[in-house]
Amino acid sequence: MSLPTSEPVIGRPILTAAETRAAEEAIFAAGTPVIDLMEKAGAAVAEAAWRFAAMPPTLILCGPGNNGGDGYVVARHLAERGVHVRVATAGEPRTEAAKVMRARWDGPVEPIAGARPAPLLIDGLFGTGLARALDDELVHHVARLAVAAKLRIAIDLPSGVETDSGALLSAVPHFDLTVALGALKPAHLLQPAASRCGRVAVADIGLAAHAKAWEVARPHLAAPGAADHKYTRGLVTVIGGAMPGASLLAAMAAQRAGAGYVVLTGEGSGGPHALVRRDEAEALADTRTGAVVIGPGLGRDAGARRRLRAALGAGHPLVIDADGLALLADGGLSHLRRLAVPAVLTPHEGEFRRLFGEPAGSKIDRARDAAARSGAVVVLKGADSVVAHPDGRVAVAAAAPAWLASAGTGDVLAGIMGAMIARGLDPFTAAQAALWLHGDAAERAGAGLIADDLPAHLAASLAVCA
Numbered sequence: 001m002s003l004p005t006s007e008p009v010i011g012r013p014i015l016t017a018a019e020t021r022a023a024e025e026a027i028f029a030a031g032t033p034v035i036d037l038m039e040k041a042g043a044a045v046a047e048a049a050w051r052f053a054a055m056p057p058t059l060i061l062c063g064p065g066n067n068g069g070d071g072y073v074v075a076r077h078l079a080e081r082g083v084h085v086r087v088a089t090a091g092e093p094r095t096e097a098a099k100v101m102r103a104r105w106d107g108p109v110e111p112i113a114g115a116r117p118a119p120l121l122i123d124g125l126f127g128t129g130l131a132r133a134l135d136d137e138l139v140h141h142v143a144r145l146a147v148a149a150k151l152r153i154a155i156d157l158p159s160g161v162e163t164d165s166g167a168l169l170s171a172v173p174h175f176d177l178t179v180a181l182g183a184l185k186p187a188h189l190l191q192p193a194a195s196r197c198g199r200v201a202v203a204d205i206g207l208a209a210h211a212k213a214w215e216v217a218r219p220h221l222a223a224p225g226a227a228d229h230k231y232t233r234g235l236v237t238v239i240g241g242a243m244p245g246a247s248l249l250a251a252m253a254a255q256r257a258g259a260g261y262v263v264l265t266g267e268g269s270g271g272p273h274a275l276v277r278r279d280e281a282e283a284l285a286d287t288r289t290g291a292v293v294i295g296p297g298l299g300r301d302a303g304a305r306r307r308l309r310a311a312l313g314a315g316h317p318l319v320i321d322a323d324g325l326a327l328l329a330d331g332g333l334s335h336l337r338r339l340a341v342p343a344v345l346t347p348h349e350g351e352f353r354r355l356f357g358e359p360a361g362s363k364i365d366r367a368r369d370a371a372a373r374s375g376a377v378v379v380l381k382g383a384d385s386v387v388a389h390p391d392g393r394v395a396v397a398a399a400a401p402a403w404l405a406s407a408g409t410g411d412v413l414a415g416i417m418g419a420m421i422a423r424g425l426d427p428f429t430a431a432q433a434a435l436w437l438h439g440d441a442a443e444r445a446g447a448g449l450i451a452d453d454l455p456a457h458l459a460a461s462l463a464v465c466a
């Protein structure tokens, strides 16, 4: 029993540096010369800059590789449109394509050390080829020119960010716009790099993306129809425990996220009259249950352990959060692998480390590794949230408002996720839909939000998904 749902919405693809290179190589192998692709990239960046800024006098920083090559193309296109453009370099071009583009630029070129700032700064120093931190002197000049500019635009990536991890290899200023070439890269979504990118526009340069990661997109969630009744909309059971407020938050979020019937177990009281209070054993035995949410406010005592065991054995899809994760960390992972029903784990960084240690690699790599090891969908939360499926697929949510860094917002997320599973979405899609709704509700709740505010905003968030 579930709501009719359309196909999952797939967001924009995310390519690593190596995957981007492979996609470019495929274009070259099909007969397109490197300089043609670079012309396309530079033209796309110039167009994006033109639309974004009123095109005041512009300084373009050009590095030694193809990112710098793009910079020379942008310079030529903007100058042709009448913009006052100067180019400042950190070294002569080293790639063949960049040399060609340097030769095609007949405007002024100066060393970055002596360059005067301009109202618009365009960064074409390094992109996906960045191999190490920028030299201190270069960092100093980039910062000096960025501070003095009114607007800052990065070509492909802000120079200094590591493409695949989103780490800052050296200090990176805050940009207003980043024009991603061909596809998003992990650094456009992963922190701290994402916070340096500003708005991110993807320029289509004809790359065929064979992605294994995508951006979380607005889900399609059909509104209930005449044939629906409360159980087709989904029955969610939230298991209560030591801190009834947390499980109540999760339950109210599940209600407001569209579940037709929400059951809350445990000792607490209060909450909407529409919330059904039930004995735990009776609730877990209900075959109409579409999802069980366990962990928010569960506690970690013997009673909590017993409840987790009961939930794991009940045969319903699970969302395991908070204390539920803490209890799983004590040897529970192997049990999880034997489950016949799907499970979603929603750890923040601390809970993740207790469960999975510190796998190597980016946040995407770590979430992917954890999903493969646990056999569960893993939602590694934070200012950037990554959803990983055991089969290797990954989705990354665009930054949500940092006001979400507040107690109880994770409980709300778990409740929304329960509602998405109960309405019939597969857990990987459900987790993405929940992240999107949570972030959107937070946008609507605005500054100073508390977790209790979020459920009320879900109505408006759901309305734009119908």
Ligand SMILES: NC(=O)C1=CN([C@@H]2O[C@H](COP(=O)(O)OP(=O)(O)OC[C@H]3O[C@@H](n4cnc5c(N)ncnc54)[C@H](O)[C@@H]3O)[C@@H](O)[C@H]2O)[C@@H](O)CC1
Residues within 6 Å of the ligand: 024, 034, 037, 038, 041, 063, 064, 065, 066, 067, 068, 069, 070, 094, 095, 125, 126, 127, 128, 129, 130, 131, 132, 133, 134, 135, 155, 156, 157, 181
């Ligand atoms: N490959 C292609 O055909 C295309 C590439 N494009 C652009 O090319 C970029 C990638 O180009 P590249 O692979 O040439 O790499 P980059 O231009 O990002 O930089 C690589 C160059 O900088 C050097 N380098 C790396 N880190 C450094 C550091 N910290 N300090 C000093 N030097 C450093 C490297 O040795 C190399 O010479 C993309 O981000 C994109 O902007 C676009 O033009 C589209 C076409």
Ligand SMILES: Nc1ncnc2c1ncn2[C@@H]1O[C@H](COP(=O)(O)OP(=O)(O)O)[C@@H](O)[C@H]1O
Residues within 6 Å of the ligand: 322, 348, 381, 382, 383, 384, 385, 399, 400, 401, 402, 403, 404, 405, 406, 407, 408, 409, 410, 411, 412, 413, 438
């Ligand atoms: N700086 C931030 N920016 C955006 N979202 C954040 C930030 N910090 C935390 N969040 C989000 O807020 C929620 C916090 O969940 P969690 O850490 O489990 O808190 P709690 O257990 O108190 O509910 C998660 O969805 C997380 O992704």
Ligand SMILES: [K+]
Residues within 6 Å of the ligand: 067, 123, 124, 125, 126, 127, 154, 155, 156, 157, 158, 159
């Ligand atoms: K750049």
